[in-house]
Amino acid sequence: MGKELQVYFDHNATTSMRQEVIDKMSPYFSQHFGNASSLHFFGIKTREAIDIAREQVALLINADPDEIIFTSGGTESDNLAIRGVLSARRGSVSRAHIITSSIEHPAVLETCAALEKEGIDVTFLPSSESGTVDPSDLEAAIRPDTILVSVMLANNETGVIQPVRELSQIAGNKGITFHVDAVQGVGKIPVDVDELGIDLLTISAHKFYGPKGIGALYRRKGTKIDAVYTGGHHEYGLRPGTENVPAIVGFGEACRISKENLSAEMKHIARLRDRIEIGITERIEKIKINGAGSRRVPNTCSVTVTRIEGEAMTMYLSMLGFGLSSGSACATGDSEPSHVLLAMGLDPVDAQGALRISLGIENTDEDVDxxxxxxxPVVERLREMSPVREES
Ligand SMILES: Cc1ncc(COP(=O)(O)O)c(C=O)c1O
Incomplete structure (x- = not known):
């Protein structure tokens, strides 16, 4: 009997860990288990491991090690950045205004929505049809009381890269703190916080072959934020709690390997992604690659198939051995159309017909074939069954 087909095309949801990452982490579960705050040699051993990881993370984004704050991942880093700036500035401003975009991940969108309920003004910038935020919209939205701009680097659904350099220049000229959720960018494209003019940057390890539940917030020296949690003095007093040493070590190793392999791995992945996009466009009528005209990270393809729901395609393809998602992974289970695709101007029916194919390092030409x-044939079968009729 042949081997059962299992193709993973959902790397924007999460990735498997590299074997080197697992090997590096392993001793820190048992042999080197000390609390990094302890003064004895058990603690010194883990403190040293954290220091090395901090350097590895910093190196990947051209930061200094003392600008890296370890957190539990992207969601926490986004919260720490946004709530942290707000808390630090609240004493010195009578009103506060935050600018973000309508295509952010819920980690940013929902945080801003929660703050709105607390009386903070939030502007959600629109998206162009090609999935980008327009710098002139940012310029127009800035007010005297704007304290923070938060715009993502690469969109999790479409892979579209935002014009972060231009946006940071506009924010910087007005002295406004600039936060970037780079969860879908780091590990997929080179990221240099100096070149991009970023004050705060969110990273998550599990999106580029590191462990889940660990990430970092980069904080440029001098950028004022408060802690969100109260507790001990860990992570420069900005993120209290005993450090998750195995995860931090794995995160560092994932960063080290990414720095070394990024360009070769992304070339391979981009070639496969392009093969998929050309292949499906040739074989299937009435499909659209969302964000195709924009700069995108090399691994992501968002495709809208008219008259079919993304969830139906995802489930059918899963039965055939393909793991991919409809819209964003976080929207799984709710059949609302993707907020990102709606913001890009797709009509609600089309926005529900989106499939996200996100590739990774272990994918092969055989997977694409x-x-x-x-x-x-999946599209053909589902279109036959579709209650949505073709417009004549
Ligand atoms: C753009 C973006 N930001 C934040 C997150 C949340 O990261 P984490 O899963 O580490 O909390 C994700 C996860 O999908 C994401 O894609």
Whole structure:
């Protein structure tokens, strides 16, 4: 009997850990278990491991090690950045205004929505049809009481890269703190916080072959934020709690390897992604690659298939051995159309017909061949069953 087909095309949801990452982490579960705050040699051993990881994370984004705050991942880093700036500035301003975009991940969108309920003014910048935020919209939205701009680097659904350099220049000229959720950018494209003019940057390890539940907030020296949690003195007093040493070590190793391999791995992945996009466009009528005209991270393809729901395609393809998602992973289970695609101007029916294919380092040409064979018949079958009629 042949091996059961299992193709993973959902790397924007999460990735498997590299073997080197697992090997590096392993001794820190048992042999080197000390609390990094302890003064004895058990503690010194883990403190040293954290220091090395901090350097590895910093090196990947061209930061200094003491600008890296370890957190539990992207969601916490986004909260720490946004709530941390607000808390630090609240004493010195009578009103506060935050600018973000309408295509952010819920970690930013919901945080801003929660703050709105607390009386903070928030502007959600629109997206162009090609999935980008327009710097002139940012310029127009700035007010005298704007304290923070938060815009993502790469969108999790479409992979579209935002014009972060231009946006940071506009914010910087007005002395406004600039935060970037780079969860879908770091590990996929080179990220240099100096070149991009970023004050605060969110990273998550599990999106680039590191462990889940660990991430970092980069904080440029001099950028004022308060802690969100109260507790001990860990992480410069900004993120109290005993450090998750194995995860931090794994995160550092994932950063080290990413720095070394990024360009070769992304070339491989971009070639496969392009093969998929050309292949499905040739084989299937009435599909659209969302954000195709924009700069995108090399691994992501968001495709809208008219008259079919993304969830139906995802489930059908799953039965055939393909793991991918409809819209964003975080929207799984709710059948609302993707807020990102709606913001890009797709109508609600089309926005519900989106499939996200996100590739990773272990994918092969054979995976692409299998998908190009399997996908067109799935579309044909589901279109036959679709209650949504073709417009004449
Ligand atoms: C753009 C973006 N920001 C934040 C997050 C949340 O990161 P984490 O899963 O580490 O909390 C994700 C996860 O999908 C994401 O894609």
């Amino acid at each position: 299998a998908f190009l064979d399997a996908f067109p």
